[in-house]
Amino acid sequence: MTQPPDPTSQQRKRYASQVRDEQARRTRRAIVTAAHDLFLAQGYAATTIDGIAEAAHVSRSTVFNSVGGKVALLKLALDWAIVGDDEPIALADRPAIKAILAESDPRKTLMLWVQTVTDVAARTTPLGEVLIAAADIDPAAAQLLAEASRNRMLGATVFIRYLASLDGLAVGITEQRAAELCWALTDGHLYRLLVAQRSWSTADFNRWLSDSLAAALLPT
Incomplete structure (x- = not known):
């Protein structure tokens, strides 16, 4: 016999998903903020993904996976500045x-x-x-x-x-x-x-x- 869904289990899954989403958002915010500050301080050419990763306290791969390369970072920083x-x-x-x-x-x-x-x-x-x-x-x-x-x-x-x-x-x-x-x-x-x-x-x-x-x- 099929067991009915466990409401408690579903709530835990929703909560875990919300926590992951919030963690991802905080990480993305830290990365874009770091990119924003470095772009203004150093210019586009001198700013590197490694430098952004170091300033945001994340790995290089996390920068790419969370946002993307330098143009994607600049675009998102501009989008956030607009609104x-x-x-x-x-x-x-x-x-x-x-x-x-x-x-x-x-x-x-x-x-x-x-x-x-x-x-x-x-x-x-x-x-x-x-x-x-x-x-x-x-x-x-x-x-x-x-x-x-x-x-x-x-x-x-x-x-x-x-x-x-x-x-x-x-x-x-x-x-x-x-x-x-x-x-x-x-x-x-x-x-x-x-x-x-x-x-x-x-x-x-x-x-x-x-x-x-x-x-x-x-x-x-």
Whole structure:
């Protein structure tokens, strides 16, 4: 006769699985954090898998098995910087994006979007500079850089379509041109020039970008 499942045994298995998942997540976090710090301190070329493994207190094989090679590490570090943490929640499902899509006033919508992209720029610009340098020496990094640019253009396009649905675009500017303008002005290099090199505060940058895009995009 088949014995019924043992509830206690099933609970133990679920608990063991949860423990393994949490251990794997902690290991991955340690590896990506180590890679992030070394990329910023040493640059992409000088950072090695062995160095990352040593900094994360894991083996070389664990780095590859948990995340992958250097480009995979840089990509995941950038992905986490974009959203601000390692929670498995897409940017589109984050409160900041939901707040933008819940707003019906075009000017307020633009201000919320600018605040969001400024926050993202503050978190990602240092690693973005690493990626630009890496793209010169690593074809896979060059592909990642191109993908990041496409994704930023896609995000700008989605935002502009929503702004247009609110009758928030000035007469004479197309959605394509508006999206391209947003894509260009939210490039991390521009943030680095004004904030890191010219000592603007993040608030100053946010105010300038808000005013510039409002003047260029919104109806008068």
